[in-house]
Amino acid sequence: MNESELLAVAKRPTVEWLESCFGPGSLWRPAEAELPVRLEDAGTRAFLTTVGVPAVRLDFMGYDSAGLKAKGMWEEDPDELFGNRYPDDDSEPACWSYCVGMVQLLHLMVRGDSGTVEIYDPDGWDHAAGYGGHAADSLPELIGALALIARCGHRLTDEDGDTDADALLDELTGRLELLGQGPEESSLWEGVLENLRDEYGDQ
Template identity: 45%
Template sequence: MSNFLDLPHEILLWIYRSLNSIPDAIHLAQSCKLLSCIFDRPQNRLKIFLSIIDNMPRTLSLDKVWLEDRFGAGSLWQPKKSDIPLALTNSGTRTFLTTIGFPAVKLRCVGFDSTHLTKDAGPLEPYDADELYGERFPDDDSPPTNLCFHFGSVSEWMMMVGGQDGDVSHYDPNGWDHADGYQGVIADSLESFVVLLGVLAEVADRLYMVTDRLSEDEEKEEARKAILDRLRGRMVEYDDCVEEGSKFWDNVFQCLE
């Protein structure tokens, strides 16, 4: 350890900037006073955050450890195969739920809430996607064939997972009565949505660690914008549903600015 600490500060900063997760940087800073001092410098910390976002893997092999590091121990809702409705036929969604699980959490940084998954204790309730999204005529009483399932909410907005295709869509109940409930796809799959939420939570929950160390309001705004712009760019690389023009993701990032 002593030989390591004899390295020039520029090299120690480079080591920080080679990491790919913020928790790893925090743990490194807690290891000794010198590394803590380097991490505590406001401009260093901004550079470290931006580099970590750049270094985040473009493809992830999700597991419970990665998710619980970001959402908390015991946060994953993992139903049995028998608890998943037969109408949820998408194999990727079913496999993801039974082998890894979906976080049943409240993310205060963006107002996301999926705790109903564990509070309700019953099976997922199927919704008629055609009715919600304005694709069914009022006099059409035929049985629904296009079903979706509620996996989370941001205020009144609902995140619905398609039973057949597995897409995660944004549904606004306020638009239901005038065929404007459907607000677009926000993730290509439930697994992709979880990755996006996890990356978002890792950074957004710790924005204060950069901004609180800056004295001028203008500096704080610039640092916040730089981090969020870099973060959104990386999220778009993972799933292009995050691109500007998505009502859901635009709102998420506006709330964080």
């Protein structure tokens, strides 16, 4: 697969490509009837039911979505998570968000009304500061970027020490930027790339 083909499939991930990145049988692909009714965004629903998302652990970057197959997506009011709701406000949420995975303690929450992926930081919840930033404009964009990072994981953790980690991470960053998922566009990948450089880059 050449560079242009790789970027094209990362932008519109397929089942075959994602399983080549995460492993055979790694995708959680719920049936339409299994999806929450309040997950209204048509693009997100279509991606979940036709392609799916990885239900895996990626220890090298602290990613965990392994519980999706058994438990499905955690549903929560984003205004509650992000401190936009007063404590005595018992009105019906304007929309709902759904967790598709975690990076360390950060929850990746897909908005049910728009499909945008936002970061929930539970450390800030009781200070009305649970919003951890923007992760991706859509679920396919998030999963495509995650797959590119997963492809790099075995090379970063190569015990033979033959990998130039800084060059590999520069290449990865460039690809994410071309996808609109670079550190300037995504608070999630900004933190992930920084942590990977700290862990695996030249000291």
